[in-house]
Amino acid sequence: MKALASTLTAMMLALSSTSYADVNTLSQNLKKNYPTLSAKVVGESPVDDIYEVQMAGSLVYTDEDARYFFVGNLVDFQNKVNLTEQREQQLNKIDxxxxxxxxxxxxxxxxxxxxxxxxxxxxxxxxxxxxxxxxxxxxxxxxxxxxxxxxxxxxxxxxxxxxxxxxxxxxxxxxxxxxxxxxxxxxxxxxxxxxxxxxxxxxxxxxxxxxxxxxxxxxxxxxxxxxxxxxxxxxx
Missing domain, CATH: 3.40.30.10 (Glutaredoxin)
Structure with a gap:
């Protein structure tokens, strides 16, 4: 059991490190490809390998290469939830x-x-x-x-x-x-x-x-x- 627990912990750490590395890579590519653009990686989307990027208060989506962007609303059609609108409301809260x-x-x-x-x-x-x-x-x-x-x-x-x-x-x-x-x-x-x-x-x-x-x-x-x-x- 100890061996299994150690293996699972190692796998979780590896996945976490990979995710962090992908976000880092995306941040670096955004700065390199668009040095004058005010853009910030704010999270992972529900779609594999696609990340949330905030620009002027709005969300767009891209992968770690930051070449192609999805602009518009990401919708959970089954549950009829506009995920982009929901996330923007969270990110754009003010005091x-x-x-x-x-x-x-x-x-x-x-x-x-x-x-x-x-x-x-x-x-x-x-x-x-x-x-x-x-x-x-x-x-x-x-x-x-x-x-x-x-x-x-x-x-x-x-x-x-x-x-x-x-x-x-x-x-x-x-x-x-x-x-x-x-x-x-x-x-x-x-x-x-x-x-x-x-x-x-x-x-x-x-x-x-x-x-x-x-x-x-x-x-x-x-x-x-x-x-x-x-x-x-x-x-x-």
């Missing part, structure tokens, strides 16, 4: 306590017991759709960090500033996103828009809407009211 909430528009609905942190662009159609879904979600405190993407929406920064300069910021925000009512306030008050853009960049947020739950989990893209309810409840 919510570090968010500068003073730079966000705060809206308390009902008791406000649940928390949602949203990075949003006023002219983003997906953000507008999300805002519509949020009208039926209650018992939540929403912190909206305005993040105008001027390359896509040239007027978004001016609108965001006008919203911030409004007496009732959330009302101005909601009026614009839901009803296309332009804020009447000026756009030259002190505002956190540039700081929000820098914050988004530091968190690898490149698209809107991007949401964070109270446990720090990241959700990319909009969700239906029913999905938001489920996510908020799971993050208590």
């Amino acid at each position: 919510i306590s570090q968010l500068p909430l003073a730079n966000a528009i705060k809206n308390v609905k009902g008791k406000g017991e649940r928390k949602l942190y949203v990075f949003s662009d006023p002219d983003c159609p997906y953000c507008q759709r999300l805002e519509q879904e949020l009208t039926t979600v209650d018992n939540v405190t929403i912190y909206t960090f305005m993040m105008p993407l001027t390359a896509l929406h040239p007027n978004a920064e001016r609108i965001a500033k006008k919203v911030w300069c409004s007496e009732n910021r959330y009302e101005a925000w909601e009026d614009y996103l839901l009803h296309k009512k332009m804020p009447s306030a000026s756009d030259n008050c002190s505002n956190p828009i540039q700081k929000n853009l820098e914050l988004a960049n530091s968190l690898n947020i490149s698209g809107t809407p991007t949401l964070f739950l109270n446990n720090g989990e990241r959700i990319s893209g909009g969700r239906s009211a029913a999905e938001l309810e489920s996510l908020l409840n799971s993050a208590k």
Whole structure:
């Protein structure tokens, strides 16, 4: 029995060393083949000899040669689970306590017991759709960090500033996103828009809407009211 145990231990160590060596090889090949690319090996995928590589907050897949990449979602079709989305949510968690909430528009609905942190662009159609879904979600405190993407929406920064300069910021925000009512306030008050853009960049947020739950989990893209309810409840 002792001999068998020793043999099994040796085999496990050998397999572990091989796996570590493959990850090392991949890391070296990434640096050699793409010296200007910010890429990090973050784990092994469920597929043999294929590894997870994180680039700008997104996952791609490759082998140790780092020549051919799989870009897209890895799905466990039998169990109907999007493994890529699930893994990205784990890897892209943040420390919510570090968010500068003073730079966000705060809206308390009902008791406000649940928390949602949203990075949003006023002219983003997906953000507008999300805002519509949020009208039926209650018992939540929403912190909206305005993040105008001027390359896509040239007027978004001016609108965001006008919203911030409004007496009732959330009302101005909601009026614009839901009803296309332009804020009447000026756009030259002190505002956190540039700081929000820098914050988004530091968190690898490149698209809107991007949401964070109270446990720090990241959700990319909009969700239906029913999905938001489920996510908020799971993050208590």
